[in-house]
Every structure is written in structure tokens, then in C-alpha cells.
Amino acid sequence: MNVRNYCKFEILSLPENISFARACVGAFASQLGCTIDEIEEVKLVVSEAVSNCIIHAYENRSNEIITIVISLLENRTLEIIIEDYGKGIEDIDSVLQPTYSSEPNRMGLGFTFMKSFMDDMEVLSKPGEGTSVQLKRSFLTKDKEAYA
């Protein structure tokens, strides 16, 4: 798919950058003319993915790097790729199960939110090298409904 516009950014694994990442992705996605509700859903998804990089991939070390690439594709499609260079995931299928968490006081809902609020999610990971989460959503809902 043709990329209409994209933005790539690199942030540090600091908790205060989670809201910054949400705000940036929200501002960029607004170029698609989404509703406020849609933007809020996208922000939630980004919040989950970036939090995962900090908590799981980097085990709360700051000073590590997270990269985010946001692309606006054809048909009002938003693609977000969130990447870390942290500890990686051994068994992707099992961590994708709803309520699975490796941390006792977390809810294991991060990936569930990502899957629910986006049309498509792909997780690539290599233990010891890092994880990349690719999320996609098309905002052609009106047309979709019309054709349904």
C-alpha cells in the first residue's frame, strides 16, 4: 500500500514518555479525520504497546530506546509499528492469550486491547533481541457498513 505520510520517532523508555507517545500518535492520526472516540482508542493501543516495552522488554530500565513508526496508508488506513530492542518474547502464542501476564499485578489485557481496537496486529520477536508490534486500522467504517 502507498504511504501517504509517515513519521518515525525514537523515545527513551521513561514512563513520562508514554503520554507523549500517545499524544504524538493521536496528533498524527488526526490527519485521517478520525472521530475523537477513534483517536482515543488509538491512544489506548499506543499506551499499552509502549508500556509493554518499558515494563517487559526493558524491565523498567530507562535510557533504552523505543521506536515508533506511524504511517498513513491508502483508504484511511493507519499503521503503527512499535519496536524495542529488549528481552524479547519466547512463546508469542501464549503471551497473546487474554489475561496472560508474566507479572503478578498486571492484568494481561494489553495485547487484548491492541487486538480489539485495531483491525490487525502482528507481533514479531526474537528472545534477547527485541520485539516489534505492528498494528493496523482502517477508518473506512462508513463505507464498510454501507457495503456490509
Place this chain on the structure above:
Amino acid sequence: MNVRNYCKFEILSLPENISFARACVGAFASQLGCTIDEIEEVKLVVSEAVSNCIIHAYENRSNEIITIVISLLENRTLEIIIEDYGKGIEDIDSVLQPTYSSEPNRMGLGFTFMKSFMDDMEVLSKPGEGTSVQLKRSFLTKDKEAYA
């Protein structure tokens, strides 16, 4: 100076990305707890620098890359570096003169705004290779006044 936090981003030379760049830098700078007026001044400065990349460096070609690095340094100091890989500037001293513009219907106030609203501005450029504008501002105004 020690970097407390930084963010690097890469955007395309599209006019719709000027407001996006403003919003991002504004959101990041707000981590310093600046006032709304201060954030507005920083946004203006970013708007000028990014517009210059699009209009002058890339002569309104889209699909070219602009990089922005925002750093939060010690003493509530904000550093913004805006870089393009466009046509460059032959004679930096003369373009920095207030009201100088190479375009007949522009005001030549971009660099004047940058200098006025920031504490420090440095322009590096190589004709044919690109331009880098480094801007700095410290928000320790209260202490400054107390020591003045």
C-alpha cells in the same frame, strides 16, 4: 550538559506536518512544566524552522525528510535541533538579517522569531547538503530574576 530526556523524530516535508511538529514539540516541552505562553513561543519557533525546511530547503517538494531532535537538559533547558538535507544556505550572516527573505512574498521574520523567543540559536549549513538549526532555551526564568 546532561540529557534528561530526548526524542528524535523524522517527518516528511508536507505542510500538514508543520502543525504536527508543533504539537509534538509542545507536548514534549511540557515535561519541563513551562507555562502555556512559553509552550506557545516554542511552538512558533518550531513552526518557523519546519516551514523553512519545506519552503526554502526543499522548495516545496514533499517526500523529503526533516529530522527534529528535542532534548531536555539540566536547569530546565530545552534544546531543539531541526535539520534538513536540502539546498543549504550560501551566506548565513545575510539570511539572518531581520526581514531578509529570498522569496518576494515572505516576511523574512522566521529567524528573527527563533532568535527572539529562544536564548540561543546556531545555524549550520552547507550549500547542496542541508541546514541544521540548533535552538536552546532555559526556563529557569524565576531564578534568573531572583539573581538579577
Place this chain on the structure above:
Amino acid sequence: MDVELRQVRNTLIVRCEGELDMLVADKMRSEIDKKMDNNEIKNLILNMEKVSFIDSSGLGVILGRYKKISSKNGRMYIVGARPQVEKILYFSGINKLVSMCRNEQDVINLQGR
């Protein structure tokens, strides 16, 4: 994120404001727990009128506080969640554990029964 705590008899009222994500989750957890470890406290009211965002880190704090309150046989109430936030609370199923109320007065009415 601002957190304001107030005790009314055996009920702890927590009013928070802002975005409830990982950055503030830890702070909020420890502030609430410090007060809650006071043995008098049996019930918890979480006023979310001014919360504009919540993610799973925020949900985790709520669920954890619910578990603590339940272990004391107390009750937990969430008050005034905005539609955006309410959607996420429902999505997570927390609304099945915690009583969702419009405002603090509704809780008092509920408790009165």
C-alpha cells in the same frame, strides 16, 4: 495526575484527575494503600469524574484495590467515569466487581440501604 484522599467514617474517598497510565499508577497505588492500611477503612470510593484516560496499568491499580477491599469484606465504588473511561472499565469487566455510580451522592444512597 492529581490524587486527593479523604476519609469519611470508614470510607476512603479518592478523587483523581488526569491520565491514569503507568506513570501515575504506582504513585496512586502507594498513596491509596498507605491510607487503606489504616484498619478503620472498609469501603473505597474512587471518583473518576476528572480522569480523561485509563489504560491497563490504571485498571491494574483499580483491580488491586478492589481485591484489598474485598479481603476486608468492604465494598468498592467507582463514581462519575466519563464515557471513554467507562468503556474501558466495562471492557475489562471491572464493572462486574465494583459498583458503578453516577456521583458520590448515589453511593451514600446505596450505602444507606
Place this chain on the structure above:
Amino acid sequence: MDVELRQVRNTLIVRCEGELDMLVADKMRSEIDKKMDNNEIKNLILNMEKVSFIDSSGLGVILGRYKKISSKNGRMYIVGARPQVEKILYFSGINKLVSMCRNEQDVINLQGR
């Protein structure tokens, strides 16, 4: 950025809303000029009540319109600029060329004189 144009006798009233930067400068310039090339128009009122941001690209549009109106011996007024925007207008010196007014009524009063 939304631009709304209205003609009242020989005055063109332009109400704009949003952020006045390079993206919207071109659009605004061409919309105003299309109307202004109508020979009846002598004066221009730019209502900036709802403009939240302006940079030098926006200032360029204003200065250009001022020059056109002046060449017709007309007058230009800026109405309702917010403090943030007003600061930039003063900084650029545009306030010395254009009459700055609080609201559209003030302009009518000025014109009446």
C-alpha cells in the same frame, strides 16, 4: 482552518478559525483574493477571534492583503485577536499598518466616523 467570507457593502469580512500557518496560508490568500478582485470591495475586516496560532506564513498573508487593500485606498482592520496572536501581530509591526479592533462593532463605529 475554516475561512468564512461575507461582503457587506464595500467591505469584505473574513472570519477564520484554527491555526494560521503555511498549510492554510495559501488557501486563505487565494480565497480572499478571489473575492477582493471584485472591484466593489474597498475595505477588509479580518476577524481572528477563533485563530489560536499564527506564524510568519500567516503574517505574510495579512501583510499581502494589506498591501492590496492599500493600493485601492481602502482600509484593513483586524478584529478580536487573542493575546497570543496579538503578541505576534505586534512583534511583526502589522499593528502599525492595520487597525486593531476588539470586535466587528468597533470597526463599524470607526468606519462611521
